[in-house]
Structures are given as C-alpha cells and as structure tokens.
Amino acid sequence: MATLRITYTKSAIGYRKDQKDTIRALGFRRLNQTVEHEDSPAVRGMIHAVTHLVTVQEDQA
Secondary structure (H helix, E strand, O other), X not given: OOEEEEEEXXXXXXXXXXXXXXXXXXXXXXXXXXXXXXXXXXXXXXXXXXXXXXXXXXXXX
16 A cells, blocks of 8 residues: 655644644644655545645655
8 A cells, every 4th residue: 555755844833723633643743754654535634634734745665
C-alpha cells in the first residue's frame, strides 16, 4: 500500500480549533516535522482539511 509523507509547513496559529486538532491528530508536534501514514480515506480527509498548512508526498511501497 502507498505511504504518504506529510510535512507540517505553516503554523496553525490564527486558524480554527478543529484545524489545530487535525494537525495534532496527524501526529504533528512542531513546525517542519514530517510524519508518514498509510494512504487511507480517513488520512486523506484529514489532509484535505488542512491542505493550506501541510505539504504531501506520495511514496509507492
């Protein structure tokens, strides 16, 4: 299954609480941190909610 490499690139300060909660749910703790998740509809939905705060790279496994 494909893996998504997600990097937290822009601060969530000034954005709604649900977006901050989504950043935390993706596993981010600090700016410019990168996490990897399996590609799934749930993760894609979370990424869609915060596309303005993260960058995504798709890795084929």
